[in-house]
Amino acid sequence: MxxxxxxxxxxxxxxxxxxxxLxxxxxxxxxxxxxxxxxxxxxxxxxxxxxxxxxLVEAFKGVDGIVHLSxxxxxAAWDQQVKLSVEGCIAVFEAAREAGVPRIAYASSNHVVGLHPRVRDIDNQVQMRPDGRYxxxxxxxxLMSSLYAYKFGLKILAIRIGNANDKPIDRRRLGNWIWWKDLAQLISIGMEREDLVYEVVYGVSDTTRRQFDNSRAYALGYRPEGRPDEHVDAVYAIDPPPVPGSEAALALRETTFGGDFSQWEFVGSPQRLY
Ligand SMILES: NC(=O)c1ccc[n+]([C@@H]2O[C@H](COP(=O)([O-])OP(=O)(O)OC[C@H]3O[C@@H](n4cnc5c(N)ncnc54)[C@H](O)[C@@H]3O)[C@@H](O)[C@H]2O)c1
Incomplete structure (x- = not known):
């Protein structure tokens, strides 16, 4: 076990x-x-x-893999990003290396590509376009995952999680929701695949409203079971689509992958995103 x-x-x-x-x-x-x-x-x-x-080195002794969530x-402000997401990440990856842990599943986020407009499905090769400090x-x-995989030989799966939840909570999340069982399946791929070196996949369940080209995940054997489409009516009832062409429909929260994160503090014209 x-x-x-x-x-x-x-x-x-x-x-x-x-x-x-479990x-x-x-x-x-x-x-x-x-x-x-x-x-x-x-x-x-x-x-x-x-x-x-x-x-962490002490805690990781004898562990077969790490799911890095913290x-x-x-x-939040930059100092908190630096403390928890930068220094924390360095501590976890370094401790894994020192303790001899062979695998990491890294909880990344769709917000690393959030400022891409939703004009096409995006794959794992697109430019990183973070939509905020987070x-x-x-x-x-x-980047740490890439370094520790290619340089130090750990097997690492970076999962750009959409929204992990019991069910999709709004229209944007219909396209990026992931059911717990599907996220566990991706983590299991990260923990088990012999030929894994380093991969970036999208942590989303199956949907005909797909926003992400997740073919690398499918190539690794991912077969999601969560069906966001079953929740469309319920979501539209609480989050109806804006009138086409209206200010609300053209807002960044509607037109980019990052939703509200893209909208917050945005300066100037969205034209530069296209
Ligand atoms: N929730 C989502 O849908 C979602 C989507 C995309 C990515 N993610 C990523 O998944 C991970 C988990 O997200 P979440 O929603 O569970 O966040 P959360 O805020 O609910 O949980 C974070 C946990 O980390 C712990 N933590 C914070 N600082 C710590 C420290 N110094 N040492 C030990 N523990 C510490 C907190 O106590 C908390 O329990 C995060 O890396 C997040 O970026 C989550």
């Missing part, structure tokens, strides 16, 4: 992933700065500051 360490395990994604990862047969080491008290069979929790490399998860922090982790 393989053991996977989850950093930031007490958060929304860590909590949602526990049951499907169901896939993993033993889980749950690491967070907050205490986790509801461990089930095959789970163990430790309070660890995931910016503390020495503590980060600054809002568009996206820059996440993009840093992709």
């Amino acid at each position: 393989k053991t996977i360490a989850l950093t930031g395990a007490a958060g929304s994604v860590g909590t949602g992933l526990r049951a499907p990862l 169901a896939l047969g993993y033993r889980l080491l749950l690491l967070d700065i907050r205490e986790i008290t509801d461990c089930r069979e095959h789970e163990q929790a430790r309070v660890v500051d995931c910016t503390d490399k020495d503590k 980060a600054c998860t809002t568009d 996206g820059v922090g996440k993009a840093f982790g992709e």
Whole structure:
């Protein structure tokens, strides 16, 4: 039975992933700065500051893989991005290398490409276009993933998660929602694929409203089961589409992958995005 360490395990994604990862047969080491008290069979929790490399080296001993979740998860000020998403990422990746952990699944985000207009599906080769400070922090982790894979030989899957949730919560998330079981499946690919070197995939479930060309994930064996299309009527009832051509329809929250993140603090004309 393989053991996977989850950093930031007490958060929304860590909590949602526990049951499907246990169901896939993993033993889980749950690491967070907050205490986790509801461990089930095959789970163990430790309070660890995931910016503390020495503590992480100790925690990672004997672990088969890491799911790196802890980060600054809002568009907060730069100092917080640097502390949690940059320094924290360095601590986790360095500790993995020192402890001899062979694999990492890195929780990246669609916000690393959020300022692309939604005029076509985008693949994993597009220019990085973070839509805010948060996206820059996440993009840093992709660069760390590349370095530690190609230079140090760890096997790393960077997953640009859309919105991990029980179901899609609005129209934008219809196109980037990922069901917990599908995210666990992607992580399992990161933990198991023998031929994995470094890959960037999109963490989205299956949808006919696809916004991402996720062919690299499918090539690695990903077969999502979540069906966002089943939620369209419910989502449209609470989040109806704006009138075509209206100011609301042309706003960046509608026209870019990043939604509100793109809109916040945007200066000047969106024409430069095209
Ligand atoms: N929620 C989503 O849909 C989504 C989408 C895209 C990417 N992601 C990525 O997935 C990861 C998890 O997101 P989330 O929604 O669960 O975030 P969250 O804010 O709910 O959870 C983050 C967790 O990290 C912990 N943490 C923060 N600083 C820490 C530290 N120094 N040491 C240890 N733990 C620390 C927090 O206590 C918290 O439990 C993040 O990297 C995020 O960027 C999430």
